Amino acid sequence: MDEALARWLVGPQGADALRLASEQADPSSLAAATALRKHWRPDQAAAALQQAALRRRGRTKFGDLAQALFLTAAGLEQATRAEVARWRAGRFAAAGVSRVVDLGCGVGADALAFLQAGLEVVAVEFDPVTAVFAAANLRSALGCAAVQRGDAQQVAGELLRPDDAVFLDPARRSSRGRSWRVEDLSPPWEFALSLLANRTGAIKAAPGIAHTAIPPDLAATWVSHRGDLVETSLWSGAWEPGARVATLLPAGDELTIPRIPHEAAIGGIGAYLYEPDPAVIRAGGASQLATLLDGWRVAAGIAYLSSDTLVDTPFATGFEVLEVLPFDERVLRAWMRGHDIGTLEIKVRGLDVDPAALRKRLKPAGTGSATLVVTPTGAGARAVVVRRSQAPK
Numbered sequence: 001m002d003e004a005l006a007r008w009l010v011g012p013q014g015a016d017a018l019r020l021a022s023e024q025a026d027p028s029s030l031a032a033a034t035a036l037r038k039h040w041r042p043d044q045a046a047a048a049l050q051q052a053a054l055r056r057r058g059r060t061k062f063g064d065l066a067q068a069l070f071l072t073a074a075g076l077e078q079a080t081r082a083e084v085a086r087w088r089a090g091r092f093a094a095a096g097v098s099r100v101v102d103l104g105c106g107v108g109a110d111a112l113a114f115l116q117a118g119l120e121v122v123a124v125e126f127d128p129v130t131a132v133f134a135a136a137n138l139r140s141a142l143g144c145a146a147v148q149r150g151d152a153q154q155v156a157g158e159l160l161r162p163d164d165a166v167f168l169d170p171a172r173r174s175s176r177g178r179s180w181r182v183e184d185l186s187p188p189w190e191f192a193l194s195l196l197a198n199r200t201g202a203i204k205a206a207p208g209i210a211h212t213a214i215p216p217d218l219a220a221t222w223v224s225h226r227g228d229l230v231e232t233s234l235w236s237g238a239w240e241p242g243a244r245v246a247t248l249l250p251a252g253d254e255l256t257i258p259r260i261p262h263e264a265a266i267g268g269i270g271a272y273l274y275e276p277d278p279a280v281i282r283a284g285g286a287s288q289l290a291t292l293l294d295g296w297r298v299a300a301g302i303a304y305l306s307s308d309t310l311v312d313t314p315f316a317t318g319f320e321v322l323e324v325l326p327f328d329e330r331v332l333r334a335w336m337r338g339h340d341i342g343t344l345e346i347k348v349r350g351l352d353v354d355p356a357a358l359r360k361r362l363k364p365a366g367t368g369s370a371t372l373v374v375t376p377t378g379a380g381a382r383a384v385v386v387r388r389s390q391a392p393k
């Protein structure tokens with residue numbers, strides 16, 4: 001799509017085409033294309049239908065708001081989930097920020113949340129079509145927003161006033177496809193970090209970013225949303241330098257990891273097994289969590305924790321241990337037969353085992369169900385039969 005077509009799509013004729021496109025049962029069907037081509041050019045019909053399809057896909061990220069947004073495929077894929085964007089905007093607002101410059105705003109999911117939190121927003125985007133869509137998305141929101149088409153590296157100097165906060169969510173694509181290497185980010189990683197010096201700001205980074213790539217003077221937050229690890233955010237200015245926190249959204253529970261993390265003891269399988277939330281694991285908070293659970297790790301470097309106490313915690317899913325079996329497929333098959341197990345959930349950490357392939361080999365055939373946790377322990381690999389003792393998040 002070119003910029004002219006994007007402008008048409010966000011205009012009044014585009015609105016009519018989108019209305020008709022959204023009524024189509026399958027926007028990718030020939031019938032849908034035929035219906036729209038009665039009124040609009042083929043490229044316009046295709047753009048409206050593609051937009052209708054993207055809005056349907058966008059529902060998981062944006063809920064009902066997706067119906068009002070203009071999206072590109074890359075823009076949707078890289079956009080921040082609405083509840084995560086709201087959390088970030090809330091942190092800026094609570095820090096007393098009044099204007100934020102969003103350098104590389106994409107389709108504007110974060111910028112929209114900043115506006116909705118009452119902040120003034122200046123957004124920059126260098127892709128022409130994405131910039132047109134971002135402007136349309138932000139126009140519909142309350143507040144004051146300007147979307148400027150340009151290169152963040154060229155315009156940051158003139159846009160950023162001394163009291164402004166800055167936000168960057170660098171694009172994670174390279175010529176080799178999707179990438180999480182900081183070397184492949186755009187705007188560049190070093191540029192993003194340089195803007196955080198001496199001002200309040202945040203960078204949205206990959207959830208798997210190496211801890212060594214995070215400057216020690218920035219606060220870092222590993223964020224999960226409904227159990228999915230979604231990002232690592234780096235914060236400067238208003239946030240405590242060097243803080244390391246796991247944040248679980250939408251509830252907002254936070255686990256702060258001590259500066260000098262201690263290593264939890266290693267022990268056997270107790271009465272309960274805990275699987276920490278992925279944000280806790282990536283933040284390096286498993287040992288800290290073990291302390292809160294009055295527990296220990298089941299093996300060095302393995303994130304499964306165990307305890308003889310059942311603790312109600314948002315930071316982990318707790319399981320009651322029913323039986324501890326050696327990880328031996330003959331033993332497991334016999335156990336399955338003996339317990340008439342037909343539905344088997346398998347969780348694996350720290351061993352090169354494909355749960356789906358293992359399930360097939362174990363041939364579940366009965367009427368009962370079971371959950372197996374396969375993990376190394378100090379005494380060798382074990383298959384632990386468990387029952388969830390908390391509702392999964």
Ligand SMILES: C[S@@+](CC[C@H](N)C(=O)[O-])C[C@H]1O[C@@H](n2cnc3c(N)ncnc32)[C@H](O)[C@@H]1O
Pocket residue numbers: 075078079080103104105106107108109110111124125126127130150151152153169170171172186187188
């Ligand atoms: C990950 S997306 C931003 C997503 C956004 N935070 C959201 O939630 O919708 C990054 C965007 O930065 C843009 N971009 C990359 N390099 C840029 C640069 N040097 N100047 C301006 N925009 C840039 C890309 O075109 C892309 O749309």
